[in-house]
Amino acid sequence: MRALARTPLRAGYAVYAGAAFLGLGLTALLAALALPGLHRRRAAARALARSFLWVAGMPLTVRGMERLTAGQCVVVANHASYLDGLVFTAALPARFGFVIKREMSAVPLAGLFLRRIGSEFVERFDRGRGAADARRVLRNAASGHSLVFFPEGTFTHTPGLLKFHTGAFVTAARAGCPVIPAVVRGTRAALSPSGALPRPGRIEIDILPAIHVQPQVGEPSAATLRNHARQAILSALGEPDLTYSGDSALPPHTARVISARVSKS
DSSP states (O other): OHHHHHHHHHHHHHHHHHHHHHHHHHHHHHHHHHOOSHHHHHHHHHHHHHHHHHHTTOOEEEEOGGGSOSSOOEEEEOOOSTTHHHHHHHHSOTTEEEEEEGGGGGSTTHHHHHHHTTOEEEOSSOHHHHHHHHHHHHHHHHTTOEEEEOTTOSOOSSSSBOOOOSHHHHHHHHHTOOEEEEEEESHHHHSOTTOOOOOOOOEEEEEOOOBOOOSSOSHHHHHHHHHHHHHHHHHHHOOOBBOTTSSOBOOHHHHHHHHHHHHHO
């Protein structure tokens, strides 16, 4: 009976949150089109992302902001929901740009907005185009840009951490800048990948200690960065290590074996 009583409330909240997102999203798009300068456009996006979280009843707590280095860095975080990009936009200073799957560039209005705030789009399936995208990201990183990656590349219905792709870590290794792991919690409950109605709730980001580039360059250093960052996020997240193929959580023993193999790769 209680579940039935909650359904109209959830539906009403979904309509309210959707209207707030649409209104503030259009405002963000207009600001991105009208404002001169990338820093101003990102600052406006940050303010409007914070406003949405506030009006949607999703208070954001960020711990460890002092761990963001003053210079260039690469932030890597777990990926749990479509809200993650918005939440990190609200949390991080305007000097950060996002590296996003290329499919988002074709989404009407969203793709335009993301381009205007300096997002980098990367191809996941076409190897030739993906290599060209990676070179472009590296050029921007070499120019001193700070970037945010979700190195899992996607999220699943099941809580847990997927395999990390190496792009973020190759970028950091070749640019010679530290990797800063971060953990986001609460976005999966607020906007579930299962398609359930959104719900209000607290969202938290923990910024973890920086991992500095090793003396070697290229793939060996990137693999080291990847392994250390993934282990730091996995330990702080408190969720299962998932199989590489999908949604199923591994039994504890199998998870430890795979984690050990990843650390040696």
